[in-house]
Amino acid sequence: MNLLQIGTLYRFLFLILLSVGLMIIDHRSDNLRAVRSLASLITLPFYAVGDLPGNVVTKLRSYYPDDSVYRELEELRKKQLKLESHLQRYDALVAENSRLSRLLAAARRSEDQVILASIVNAGLEPFSHRIIINRGAESDVFIGQPVIAPDGVLGQVSEVDLNQSVVTLVTDRSHGIPVQVQRNGLRTIVQGQGAADEVGVPYLPRLADIRKGDILVTSGMGGRFPAGYKVAEVVEIITDANAAFLSINARTTARIDFVKQVLLVWDNERLASE
Secondary structure (H helix, E strand, C coil): CCHHHHHHHHHHHHHHHHHHHHHHHHHHCCCCHHHHHHHHHHHHHHHHHHHHHHHHHHHHHHHCCCCHHHHHHHHHHHHHHHHHHHHHHHHHHHHHHHHHHHHHHHHHHCCCEEEEEEEEEECCCCCCCEEEECCCHHHCCCCCCEEEECCEEEEEEEEECCCCEEEEECCCCCCEEEEEECCCCCEEEEEEEEECCEEECCCCECCCCCCCCCEEEECCHHHCCCCCCEEEEEEEEECCCCCCECEEEEEECCCHHHCCEEEEEECHHHHHHC
């Protein structure tokens, strides 16, 4: 340790002993009162600088004793939050309006009698594809009634209560619809596969004229679904030389998971015959 370091150490120890000594003297006598008063005068500028922001705010408040500026600022912040929340709802309403417009356009294109219904719940059974709508016997809904969405057939009514009904979707394994290929009129059926937005086209022979991208529409056969409504689009055709039939997968044109409102259809030909 060199002389400079030794000197620094001694000064540090001296200052510690001096501080302890002054604290003891101050505690046991009033001899240092004058020193404390002088020290307080020295520290006054530092306290003034520290209190400067608060003093500025106090001065500003003195010009607005009713805090009107601050209340107005708070109100503006609240209005901004409300407007932002309304803007989010506006975007959702625009999207909902677009869906309703498409649904009503589908109704106008149809010559059949229709009424609008809303989906209120989805079926709770894990292996069945069903939804619940807010129309029932009081709206003359009947079992087997076709239910369509903006882009195509959704399913058919399978249970009817007074003010709500159960709709079995086209994707349910128990559901089948007579259809035809829109391009050439080839008749076949669409069968549910138990998977979302997926259906199958069974029992078509290997030489059948059907292609990927073909649109399948209701054929009107069986007298339940009026002819001409879209059902599905062919997405895959698998040919097996050892199989008598093609393996065809199709995707429903109605995106079932995104639908909120549906149309219940009465076939005018059926109504006329009743």
